[in-house]
Amino acid sequence: MNRTPIIAGNWKMYKTVGEAREFAGVIRNHKLEGAVEMVVCAPFTALSALAEELKGSDVKVGAQNMHYEASGAYTGEISPGMLTDLGMSYVIIGHSERREYFAETDETVNKKAKAAFANGLLPIVCVGENLEQRESGQTKENVREQVIRAVEGLSSEQAKQLVIAYEPIWAIGTGKSSSAEDAQDVIGFIRSTVEDAFDSQVAMQVRIQYGGSVNPQNIASYMGQPDIDGALVGGASLAADSYLQLVQGVVGGK
Numbered sequence: 390m391n392r393t394p395i396i397a398g399n400w401k402m403y404k405t406v407g408e409a410r411e412f413a414g415v416i417r418n419h420k421l422e423g424a425v426e427m428v429v430c431a432p433f434t435a436l437s438a439l440a441e442e443l444k445g446s447d448v449k450v451g452a453q454n455m456h457y458e459a460s461g462a463y464t465g466e467i468s469p470g471m472l473t474d475l476g477m478s479y480v481i482i483g484h485s486e487r488r489e490y491f492a493e494t495d496e497t498v499n500k501k502a503k504a505a506f507a508n509g510l511l512p513i514v515c516v517g518e519n520l521e522q523r524e525s526g527q528t529k530e531n532v533r534e535q536v537i538r539a540v541e542g543l544s545s546e547q548a549k550q551l552v553i554a555y556e557p558i559w560a561i562g563t564g565k566s567s568s569a570e571d572a573q574d575v576i577g578f579i580r581s582t583v584e585d586a587f588d589s590q591v592a593m594q595v596r597i598q599y600g601g602s603v604n605p606q607n608i609a610s611y612m613g614q615p616d617i618d619g620a621l622v623g624g625a626s627l628a629a630d631s632y633l634q635l636v637q638g639v640v641g642g643k
């Protein structure tokens with residue numbers, strides 16, 4: 390099965406519009422002929438400028454969150470249609486920081502995943518265990534529950550296009566990345582969970598990324614694993630040269 394690897398930068402709450410434009414200027418001429426899908430997920434304020442700067446390039450733009458409703462009295466929120474209107478391709482859903490600080494639940498993750506597809510956006514759904522769950526041997530049970538709840542009610546056609554990011558919370562921003570073997574173990578398990586929820590066809594096509602302290606030095610080790618289809622990267626995606634090194638690492642690792 391040929392799954393196109395996907396490298397997605399998650400800028401979190403970093404970069405002004407000017408900084409985003411500068412980044413885009415460096416990466417926009419990078420051509421990969423479909424070997425890797427390049428995505429940058431930026432703060433809402435930078436999305437319009439990025440879409441403009443990266444138009445016609447191989448780099449796709451994504452948001453880091455959205456509401457699941459189409460419109461309404463939801464002060465401070467952004468709807469799926471507003472993202473489509475800006476030319477977004479992807480949206481990160483259920484990042485652990487949103488689950489922890491902004492009350493995101495498996496239920497809202499599921500509503501957002503459905504709303505993303507309904508609006509022509511591809512969701513990158515994040516799952517992952519915290520340190521306590523890892524140490525008490527509950528990693529797989531926890532991740533299985535998150536995956537099953539996230540994909541409830543999606544059609545097989547939608548599920549095939551889904552991107553799942555496995556991000557162990559203890560590895561995010563800590564410099565303590567999961568070993569490639571441990572990440573493969575959980576990601577292989579996530580693929581079998583998708584097979585249980587749908588079928589083997591869907592499981593073979595769904596792309597599953599690893600995230601958590603990925604950098605240009607360790608990316609190739611993850612890509613050498615059979616079930617790992619790319620990475621969702623925070624800190625190391627912020628500098629354009631580092632982002633391009635990650636992309637090259639994905640090419641070299643597969």
Ligand SMILES: O=C(CO)COP(=O)(O)O
Pocket residue numbers: 399484556560561562563564600601602603621622623624625
């Ligand atoms: O949360 C992450 C990406 O979504 C990972 O962040 P770091 O790459 O900075 O550890």
